[in-house]
Structure formats: structure tokens, C-alpha cells
Amino acid sequence: MNLVVLSGQLSSEPTSRELASGSVLMTFELTTRCEDAVASVPLVWFDPPKRLALAAGDMVDAVGTVRRRFYRAGGVTQSRTEVVVQYIGRAGDKRGAATRRRALARVLGDEPLQVLR
Numbered sequence: 755m756n757l758v759v760l761s762g763q764l765s766s767e768p769t770s771r772e773l774a775s776g777s778v779l780m781t782f783e784l785t786t787r788c789e790d791a792v793a794s795v796p797l798v799w800f801d802p803p804k805r806l807a808l809a810a811g812d813m814v815d816a817v818g819t820v821r822r823r824f825y826r827a828g829g830v831t832q833s834r835t836e837v838v839v840q841y842i843g844r845a846g847d848k849r850g851a852a853t854r855r856r857a858l859a860r861v862l863g864d865e866p867l868q869v870l871r
Contacts, residue, residue: 756819758837761845762786765794767810770802777801782808784816784837799839806842813845 768782780799785792797816808814818839824831 758816758818758820760784760786760795760816760818760837762795762814764808764810764812764814768806768808780806784814796834796836797839797842798836799842802839808842814842815845817841 762784764782765785766783768780770778770780772778778801780802782797784795784797786795797818798821816837816839818837818841820835821838822833822835824833826832
């Protein structure tokens with residue numbers, strides 16, 4: 755199963771660009787903290803909602819999958835590991851609970867999802 759659930763602070767402003775296919779790709783970094791460790795995680799989101807208002811410093815929850823992609827740059831093959839976002843919303847936003855559940859169900863293959871409380 756490939757499932758990532760993250761909670762943290764956006765450490766960079768989201769940037770968007772249009773791909774040759776016509777899709778929009780949004781990229782940003784999320785900083786997470788676990789005890790004394792801090793990790794910066796690159797996030798990508800294909801075709802995000804147009805009215806998405808996120809900024810560096812926002813506390814968010816994100817659901818997605820891990821992807822490692824390979825590409826050629828400067829004549830050498832390089833790789834990048836990133837999280838492909840299915841859902842992102844402000845941390846603690848109760849209005850987004852149903853959306854988070856739908857995103858989890860999508861990542862899990864539309865299987866019925868029981869939310870543990």
C-alpha cells in the first residue's frame with residue numbers, strides 16, 4: 755500500500771506551472787516535526803483547485819502517495835522522491851474532514867474507509 759498522511763508547516767510558497775499536456779503542476783515543501791527530528795518533504799499536486807489559497811507558514815494536513823521519478827539533467831540520470839498530493843487542507847479544519855476521507859479512499863483504491871476516532 756502506498757499511502758502518506760502528513761501534517762506540518764509549508765516551508766515554501768506554492769508555485770504553479772502549466773505542463774505541455776495542459777495540466778497544471780503545483781510544487782511546494784512541507785516541514786514536519788517528530789520529537790526532535792525535522793524533515794522537509796517535497797510535495798507535488800497535479801491540477802489543484804483553482805481557488806486554493808495556501809502560503810508559506812500555513813499549517814496543513816496532506817494525503818497522497820510517494821513517487822520516485824527519474825529524469826535526465828546535464829547528461830546524467832537523476833532521481834527525486836516526492837509526495838503526490840490527493841488532498842491538502844489547513845490543519846484542524848473540521849469542514850475538510852469529509853474531503854480528507856474521500857482522498858484517503860481514493861488513495862486506498864476506493865475501498866470503504868472506516869475512520870478511527
